Amino acid sequence: GEDVEQSLFLSVREGDSSVINCTYTDSSSTYLYWYKQEPGAGLQLLTYIFSNMDMKQDQRLTVLLNKKDKHLSLRIADTQTGDSAIYFCAESTGYSTLTFGKGTMLLVSP
């Protein structure tokens, strides 16, 4: 079956790195996505990685994919208070649409 798991909370200090982890179950996933949701807003696509890649870097964001362990992570360098939000991992499985995790709430303290 399809299932995406994430830890619910992460708290970091401003300037530190944040690492948000995600595990998925469908080995046939083609793309894996990270979304950001700020309070009261919709989900914003942050970045994605194709399943045949190990790593993707985009400014302060680094996505690592371990396909063997079905583990995906999002690293945010130099975390800022504006990064406080809920982060969703999602996988494409070929079913109707993406399968989302329940989201990790990132709290950045000054």
Added chain:
Amino acid sequence: SQTIHQWPATLVQPVGSPLSLECTVEGTSNPNLYWYRQAAGRGLQLLFYSVGIGQISSEVPQNLSASRPQDRQFILSSKKLLLSDSGFYLCAWSVGDSNSPLHFGNGTRLTVT
């Protein structure tokens, strides 16, 4: 560029009243359209999706229905709201196949009293 509009942003409705939430997409043709609900537990529940005009797939049997009267318009409705219909409703679009990324609207906060 593509944009998605969803309204209203907030809505307070009494139990038993009807509901109509509207979503429109601009800047693309024949998008796939989706309605999600996000309850307090944060998880996203796919309610309906549509790959074309008049084509609606329901993921969860419930008190809601969806319609797609035009290519870029998606409407979520209910004849009689229940307390359990409260939540944050998100419309989204994509183009291409089911591996494609979703692009979300800003959501509607519905409170049923």
